[in-house]
Amino acid sequence: MTDVYGREKRSAVMARVKGKNTSPELKVRKALTRLGARYRLHRKDLPGSPDIVLPGRRLAIFVHGCFWHGHDCPRGARVPKANRDYWVAKVGRNRGRDTASGEALAALGWRVETIWECDLKDEAALSARLAGLLAS
Secondary structure (H helix, E strand, O other), X not given: OOOOOOHHHHHHHHHOXXXXXXXXXHHHHHHHXXXXXXXXXXXXOOXXXXXXXXXXXXXXXXXXXXXXXXOOOHXXXXXXXXXXXXHHHXXXXXXXXXXXXXXXXXXXXXXXXXXXXXXXXXXXXXXXXXXXXXXX
């Protein structure tokens, strides 16, 4: 199956895929704010540039989209039919980079937490999970 867009249009569409301030990330940030947490965003001086950093608690939070980072939920397990080899390799690189970033942060003494896009469906569970992270 060929792409419905030409090369230039596909490039423009993919360029608009956001990496920062995504809807899932904003949901987590709002939940943290409701809990009274103070945080910093996208610290480039830390490995992997975590989405949310709580420096006083030495906690780094990554908010991952299930598709882009290959989560084991139904949405993350889906592989596009078109250009399959590219997407399998792309998600594999993302997962490898995520693992390396988490290990580097742990070696520096940071706690690393990954919140998946599918975890955001249950707001009460998300709040409880974040409150537990803030308490420890």
